[in-house]
Amino acid sequence: MTVKAKKHLGQHFLEDESIAKDIADSLSLEGYKDVLEIGPGMGVLTKYLLKKDTTTHVIEIDTESVDYLKNNYLNLADRIIEKDFLKYDLNLVFKDKPFAIIGNFPYNISSQIVFKTLELRHQIPEFSGMFQKEVAMRICSKEGSKVYGILSVLTQAFYDADYLFTVPPTVFNPPPKVDSGVLILKRKENYTLPCDEKLFFRVVKTGFQQRRKTLRNSLKTFNLSDNLKANTIFGQRPEQLSVSQFIELTSLIENDKI
Numbered sequence: 225m226t227v228k229a230k231k232h233l234g235q236h237f238l239e240d241e242s243i244a245k246d247i248a249d250s251l252s253l254e255g256y257k258d259v260l261e262i263g264p265g266m267g268v269l270t271k272y273l274l275k276k277d278t279t280t281h282v283i284e285i286d287t288e289s290v291d292y293l294k295n296n297y298l299n300l301a302d303r304i305i306e307k308d309f310l311k312y313d314l315n316l317v318f319k320d321k322p323f324a325i326i327g328n329f330p331y332n333i334s335s336q337i338v339f340k341t342l343e344l345r346h347q348i349p350e351f352s353g354m355f356q357k358e359v360a361m362r363i364c365s366k367e368g369s370k371v372y373g374i375l376s377v378l379t380q381a382f383y384d385a386d387y388l389f390t391v392p393p394t395v396f397n398p399p400p401k402v403d404s405g406v407l408i409l410k411r412k413e414n415y416t417l418p419c420d421e422k423l424f425f426r427v428v429k430t431g432f433q434q435r436r437k438t439l440r441n442s443l444k445t446f447n448l449s450d451n452l453k454a455n456t457i458f459g460q461r462p463e464q465l466s467v468s469q470f471i472e473l474t475s476l477i478e479n480d481k482i
Contacts, residue, residue, distance in 0.1 A: 227266050227288050229398055234330030235286070237265045238354070240395035243406075248272035250352040250388060250408050251324050258318060262309050262327035262337060262353070265289050267297055269328060274300065281317060283309050310336055314344065324350040331356045331400070335375060338363065341409075345382050351409040357390055360405030367466045374432045378425065380467045381417060383409035419474040427474050431462035439465075439473070452480045 229235040238244055247269055251259065257279050264270045264282040266289065273280040274297065283305040284290050290306050305317065310333060314323075325348055329337055334355045341351055355363070362371040363379050364387040379385055388406045393399035417424055427443065434442040440458040452458070457465070457473055465473065 227286070227292050229265075230286060233286055234332040235263075235265060236328075236331075236396040236398060236400045238268050238328050238391075238395060239397055240391075241268065243391055243395060244268045245272050246389070247326065247328070247352060247354065247406055248276070250406070251326060251350055252410075253278055253324075255349055256322040256324060258321060258323035260314070260318075260323050260325050262325065263330055264293060264327070266292055267300075269326070270297060270300065273326070279303070281305060281323075283307055283312065285309075309333075310340060314347075318347065320347065322347050322349055324348065324352070326352045328354040331359070334359055338375060338379060342378060342382060345411060345415060349411045351383070352407070354391060354404050354406050356400070357403040357405035360387055360407045363409075364407055367464060367469075369463070372463050373435070374429055377428045377432075377465075377467055377470055379409065381424070381471070382415040383411050385409050417471060417474075419471055420478050423478055424471065424474040427477060428462075428470055431465075431470075435462050437461065443477075446477055448477065449480055452476060 229237055253276065259273055259278050259280050261270055261273060261280065261282045264284055270280065270282060280300065281303040282293065282300065284293065285308050290304055293304055294301050305312065325341055341348055362373060363375050364385040365372045365376050386408050388408055391404040391406060393401065393403065430445065431439055431442050438459055438461055440453050442462065455476065457469065
């Protein structure tokens with residue numbers, strides 16, 4: 225029995241065993257015992273996770289894949305979560321315990337997976353997986369890059385992001401139309417921001433909505449004082465600011481409201 229890839233679920237099954245092993249090996253497994261794989265499909269990555277000294281859980285929305293996993297990975301059966309990762313309350317399984325996330329992520333929801341990880345960052349010390357190459361590079365890019373944006377800043381505020389390697393379309397069934405990229409996120413030791421986190425998210429998102437404008441213009445909705453807008457940081461465009469400068473910018477706006 226094999227599982228047919230479903231277009232509406234964004235499924236492209238990895239068939240290269242060595243790449244699956246390399247992705248599994250990217251996790252350090254330091255400081256946690258639990259791993260959650262998103263979208264395991266037919267378990268090409270799962271089998272390498274199960275060989276490690278860890279407790280592997282998988283979350284899969286495709287009933288055909290769930291049936292395949294139950295029939296072929298008997299020791300995994302009670303740790304298969306047949307739910308939508310984006311809608312499921314993970315504390316029903318992990319109860320505030322730390323766990324890593326890993327997977328060959330469906331490209332159509334990969335950014336949303338990262339945003340949910342950021343919401344749960346106090347529980348997720350590591351995150352490794354495969355994205356569309358363009359998205360993986362965006363997450364890992366630094367200021368000044370054309371692809372540097374919201375996803376880059378918000379992720380790197382809390383995690384060190386490293387692009388590991390590129391994967392060609394030929395190792396998937398069916399092959400996607402683009403290259404893929406594997407990255408690793410390792411949570412920073414000091415991942416609590418020295419500014420209001422909700423305001424930080426809002427500043428970053430608002431700034432990049434009009435990325436060609438200076439921050440003085442793109443952040444007009446914050447009703448900033450003329451004195452604050454005179455600060456040179458507001459004369460820059462969002463892609464010119466590092467993560468630490470965005471934190472500094474948020475603190476300036478926060479203090480302007482006091």
